[in-house]
Amino acid sequence: MSFVAPLLAWFDDHGRHDLPWHQPRTAYHVWVSEIMLQQTQVQTVIPYYQRFMQRFPDVASLAAASQDEVLAHWSGLGYYARGRNLHQAAQQIINQHDGKFPQDFAAILALPGVGRSTAGAILAQAFNQPYAILDGNVKRVLARYFAIAGWPGTTGVQQQLWQQAEQLLSEVPTHRLADYTQAQMDLGATLCTRSKPRCQQCPVQATCQAWQTVQVASLPSTKPKKTRPTKQTCCWLLRNKQGQLWLQPRPGQGIWGGLYSLPETPLADPEELNLAMFESAVESLVEWPSLKHSFSHYHLMMYPVEVMLDVTLGDSIAIQKDQVCEGVPNYAAALDATGSWFNLPDALELGLPAPIRQLIEQLQAREA
Known part of the structure; x- marks a missing residue:
């Protein structure tokens, strides 16, 4: 049994199909949501995203606004560099891409505040292109599924996770790349959670190496703790x-x-x-x-x-x-x-x- 097929079947019945950035699933909507979702839970993001979209319905309105106004709509969401980067990236799209969201990986990666996973998520969800993602939820899912030990923040572990994430893309039907990307995030957010994972309901339990070797509770390894001054x-x-x-x-x-x-x-x-x-x-x-x-x-x-x-x-x-x-x-x-x-x-x-x-x-x- 593969990873992809049962995951997609589960997503069809149990995935989150009503997220506001999927209606419609444009590059602008996906991009804004991905930036907001960095370090922040979905339920926290939704009301901020809805208010943000009411004021900035497209990249042109976002680029034309002042930074003060953008940050006012970001206020309370935290990690404010994300809001500044979002505003700067919108202006870059206007100035360098004639106001059209780029569809090239390198061009998206060059936008302020966009990393490899965010660029992949935009291309997969908005343009149905075969790019892997590796946000916090997906790191946890893949670390358990492939029993990859170590803290995912280290370079070596990240390289292993990216390798596995990209290899899995070969199993994904071309027309379902957007769904597959969302399905991975949904699995990590709803079943393969950090604490108290619901393995009995997991669609890929049968082939999960952490489940087979009784390591679910210990994978992925936690970040080494440092005393904060x-x-x-x-x-x-x-x-x-x-x-x-x-x-x-x-x-x-x-x-x-x-x-x-x-x-x-x-x-x-x-x-x-x-x-x-x-x-x-x-x-x-x-x-x-x-x-x-x-x-x-x-x-x-x-x-x-x-x-x-x-x-x-x-x-x-x-x-x-x-x-x-x-x-x-x-x-x-x-x-x-x-x-x-x-x-x-x-x-x-x-x-x-x-x-x-x-x-x-x-x-x-x-x-x-």
Whole structure:
């Protein structure tokens, strides 16, 4: 019994046929969904994808939008480099491919944010071309089916998995390449899961080498654990007399790149937070409870401080750095002159990191 035939038969009866990016299954829809699905579960992605498509129904509308607007629609989905890359890739498609999504593997791979597996998924699902994929679900399925030991993140294990994935393509009927690609992902997402796999319902159980050798629970090997360091920062919730909040764009690269955020002051120790450094420019200071946010490589402990400033700007949202920083020299380094004052409802329309959005929502709820 082969791998492909029983998998396709199972997919016909039990696969996910109602995913929004399959209706219709165009290159643009598949591409956006594949980028969103990197590091993110399907059920989390679906509402973001639907809102994204309402605003950016095609590559031209995405390319024409500002990065700020794209990131605002990405806000909360995390891994924001994906949103920046998606926007840049759309502009590249417009400028280099006359607005038509390329059908060549090398051209797709050259788009920002697109790797080998994503390029293969686009070609297989949108253009029915024979390309393998190797996302997280498929790595797990193939590692178990072929009993490939080791962590799939290592070069050697990945090479073995790619070799097996490409060899299996020879068994796939030409007209079913799109279905086969989706079937592999569905099997990993619904039956061949990381914990508590439902092997008794698996269509390829009979030929699965991990099942035959009682290794399902141990394959694939888990990533070696590293202790994540903790960084600490003070986040300044600056308010003016109109109740507006100061927000500033972060640098284009790095954590939360391109999103709007609060000014920050790094702290080696929260006891270093010396609120006495504020003088005449400040009417009141309130320390908020600390907030923890975890990234893949470190934990971030955030210490929010709400600062009511003696600043009145009427209808203007512009502010000069020296207007805020007079009397608060230790704070000056945290301010970015490109920032602006925002009413709270307007602030929540921006592209914001999840913990910053949480803080602003708390402010808004308090004042409702």
